[in-house]
Amino acid sequence: MLPIDIDAVKGFLDKDEGAALYEYALKASILGPCMEIGSYCGKSTVYLGSACQRAQTLLFAVDHHRGSEEHQLGEAYHDPALYDIEAQRMDSLREFRRTLARAHLEDTVVPIVAPSDLVARHWNTPLGLVFIDGGHSMEAALTDYRCWAPHVQRGGWLAIHDVFPNPEDGGRPPYEIWTLAQASGLFEALPLIKTLGLLRRL
Structure with a gap:
């Protein structure tokens, strides 16, 4: 199913979750292109992009590539290999591009290097699937949800990563936007x- 060894790609996506993303992106591609909010080094991009490639559509991958809160210097998920010493900032773009090249997805994935709310201001293309896995602060998660959920076509899919119903298991913002989507x-x-x-968008 996948063109590279997914274990060799940096990231935090479980294989069962990745397989589901592949399956639903394949279904959603009938309706339109797919969108990923938060690419990091491209693990989820490989699953989504491989499905889009098979369906002969595109995956837009939005990420500022400066890392989420937990990736910053001194934080729990900081990776020194992704730290740009000269700029004194995180930079996952080079590793992301390497992943795309290794996976032969450069003709399918369109990287958009910018904050998601900036991109959303002028976005007009209806989407078959939107996958939200950006910043996990309440502000970041709400922004991604409010900016991108309206672009999912009827019959399309909204996917949200790191949803933990039990607050002892993980952060709450992805769970909160998951419940907001249902309440809508x-x-x-x-x-x-x-x-x-x-x-599923009704």
């Missing part, structure tokens, strides 16, 4: 696949 009346949720929430 616009989305119907499927059972969670580990921490991946999938919702």
